Amino acid sequence: MDEEQIKAVLTKLIADEIGTAPGEIDEQASFMRLGVSSVQALKIVNRLRKELDMDINPVALFEFKTIEDISGYLAEAFD
Amino acid sequence: MTLTAQTANLRYHERLKRVLPGGVHYNFNMPWEEVPLHFVDGKGSRLTDMDGNEYLDLYARFGAMILGHAHEEYLDALQEAMGRVLCVSHCDFDADPLELMNAHIPSAEMIRFGLSGTEILQTALRLARAHTKRNRFLRFENHYHGNADNIMGGRVTDRRHPVPVDFRGDYKGTAGRAANVMADQSYMLPWNDVERLEDFFREHGETLACAVTEPVCVNGGSIEAAPGYLERLRELCTEYGTVLIFDEMITGVRMGVGGAQKRLGVTPDLTTFGKAIGGGGVPVSALVGKREIMALLESKKVVHAGTYNGYPLGSAAVKATFEILSRDDEAVLHAMHRRAAELQSILVAEAAAAGLPLIVQGPPGVASFHCTDTPLEHPGQYDFDLMSKDIIVATALQRHGVLISSISRIYPNAQLSDLDLEYFQVHARKALGEAERSIAEIF
Numbered sequence: 435m436d437e438e439q440i441k442a443v444l445t446k447l448i449a450d451e452i453g454t455a456p457g458e459i460d461e462q463a464s465f466m467r468l469g470v471s472s473v474q475a476l477k478i479v480n481r482l483r484k485e486l487d488m489d490i491n492p493v494a495l496f497e498f499k500t501i502e503d504i505s506g507y508l509a510e511a512f513d
Numbered sequence: 514m515t516l517t518a519q520t521a522n523l524r525y526h527e528r529l530k531r532v533l534p535g536g537v538h539y540n541f542n543m544p545w546e547e548v549p550l551h552f553v554d555g556k557g558s559r560l561t562d563m564d565g566n567e568y569l570d571l572y573a574r575f576g577a578m579i580l581g582h583a584h585e586e587y588l589d590a591l592q593e594a595m596g597r598v599l600c601v602s603h604c605d606f607d608a609d610p611l612e613l614m615n616a617h618i619p620s621a622e623m624i625r626f627g628l629s630g631t632e633i634l635q636t637a638l639r640l641a642r643a644h645t646k647r648n649r650f651l652r653f654e655n656h657y658h659g660n661a662d663n664i665m666g667g668r669v670t671d672r673r674h675p676v677p678v679d680f681r682g683d684y685k686g687t688a689g690r691a692a693n694v695m696a697d698q699s700y701m702l703p704w705n706d707v708e709r710l711e712d713f714f715r716e717h718g719e720t721l722a723c724a725v726t727e728p729v730c731v732n733g734g735s736i737e738a739a740p741g742y743l744e745r746l747r748e749l750c751t752e753y754g755t756v757l758i759f760d761e762m763i764t765g766v767r768m769g770v771g772g773a774q775k776r777l778g779v780t781p782d783l784t785t786f787g788k789a790i791g792g793g794g795v796p797v798s799a800l801v802g803k804r805e806i807m808a809l810l811e812s813k814k815v816v817h818a819g820t821y822n823g824y825p826l827g828s829a830a831v832k833a834t835f836e837i838l839s840r841d842d843e844a845v846l847h848a849m850h851r852r853a854a855e856l857q858s859i860l861v862a863e864a865a866a867a868g869l870p871l872i873v874q875g876p877p878g879v880a881s882f883h884c885t886d887t888p889l890e891h892p893g894q895y896d897f898d899l900m901s902k903d904i905i906v907a908t909a910l911q912r913h914g915v916l917i918s919s920i921s922r923i924y925p926n927a928q929l930s931d932l933d934l935e936y937f938q939v940h941a942r943k944a945l946g947e948a949e950r951s952i953a954e955i956f
Contacts, residue, residue: 476905
């Protein structure tokens with residue numbers, strides 16, 4: 435799965451969690467700016483790691499704070 | 514009651530970000546720091562942020578703030594030092610702190626001061642290489658020894674050749690690392706596995722300059738060494754002529770003025786200290802060790818340099834810290850440990866009342882909580898689910914005015930009081946109820 439595909443999955447998960455359309459999500463905005471709390475972010479990443487079947491360190495979530503950053507991080511980890 | 518809005522704090526953070534990358538001076542963000550909190554006042558165990566919110570500080574700046582905020586005797590010592598002489602290469606402040614460290618720390622036959630843990634650990638590696646005339650060092654998974662290129666992050670991909678290598682997506686990895694610097698210099702093993710350790714030494718011991726370990730793996734979740742593990746590591750190092758280095762950045766002083774090594778009865782050849790030895794107000798690190806190894810610094814065969822090494826204010830801070838903590842058979846530390854143990858009992862009891870499995874492990878002073886029924890035996894057990902649950906509890910505590918160090922470390926200070934314990938009970942109860950609901954929703 436490449437970075438764009440991961441970005442699409444992540445955007446959809448976030449949109450579902452905060453009850454909006456994926457098209458409304460700004461990929462460069464931080465989770466906090468999107469209104470995603472740390473608990474919601476963990477919930478999203480938990481779903482994401484199951485969907486991607488990969489090991490993600492939850493601490494990474496707090497190092498990479500936007501959809502774009504996290505997707506880049508995961509795409510590299512996926513490589 | 515959750516905290517009031519972070520309006521002033523947010524505004525200040527936005528101002529900072531224009532000139533400060535990320536709005537912070539370091540890259541390992543705290544899980545609870547969606548926006549870093551900026552504090553305006555500290556007294557004892559309490560901090561006040563820019564919006565007037567109060568916190569119980571169990572974060573203690575990664576454990577450095579051992580004396581508590583605005584400790585009167587400590588501040589008096591610093592002020593006296595500042596009034597005398599600030600910036601000279603040599604002064605009359607050195608002998609007292611050095612003799613105190615020498616008296617209390619088993620491995621401290623000789624001592625050199627530095628500024629940061631990262632740089633002093635690199636000096637320890639250099640000394641070990643010079644002493645043994647060997648190149649490679651051994652470190653352990655999930656331990657942390659600073660942010661230098663050769664020792665941060667990485668993983669072993671081939672267990673038969675346990676050399677750490679970069680992997681894409683390592684959150685402790687970094688762009689810009691010198692090529693092959695880990696693979697050329699080091700090995701990495703899982704900790705607390707004595708069989709793997711013995712096999713490794715049989716194969717590589719004779720070419721190994723040193724082995725470096727935290728005596729308690731605080732960075733991996735406050736996991737204590739399995740019975741006999743550190744003793745066996747000591748034996749193997751002696752047998753193969755390998756220098757044993759304890760990294761006591763966190764355990765040093767927090768577990769006692771003699772460090773973890775005195776408590777555990779295992780004496781390394783070299784030890785690195787930092788964080789709390791300067792009391793929490795000024796940076797000081799220290800490299801201590803056996804005379805025959807430290808003599809390489811005296812003969813100038815090994816270089817250790819730094820403009821501020823042994824600076825007067827730092828030496829005064831170490832002296833004050835050791836005097837305060839060692840007085841009356843370490844009475845202050847014993848009281849701190851007793852209150853820390855009480856605080857930990859409150860946390861466990863309140864978690865049970867909230868229906869949340871939670872244990873606290875590790876020596877008081879460097880303990881961590883984990884949302885599980887059973888203590889971790891090795892750092893590899895700290896998986897996504899457990900780490901996530903711990904983060905949820907830590908963030909809930911922060912929302913309710915209790916700061917925890919990463920990921921779930923509880924760092925008490927010398928001024929932790931009964932009133933602080935009462936505060937903790939009230940705030941932890943609310944936080945744990947909230948955390949239990951969040952965890953139930955996710956897992």
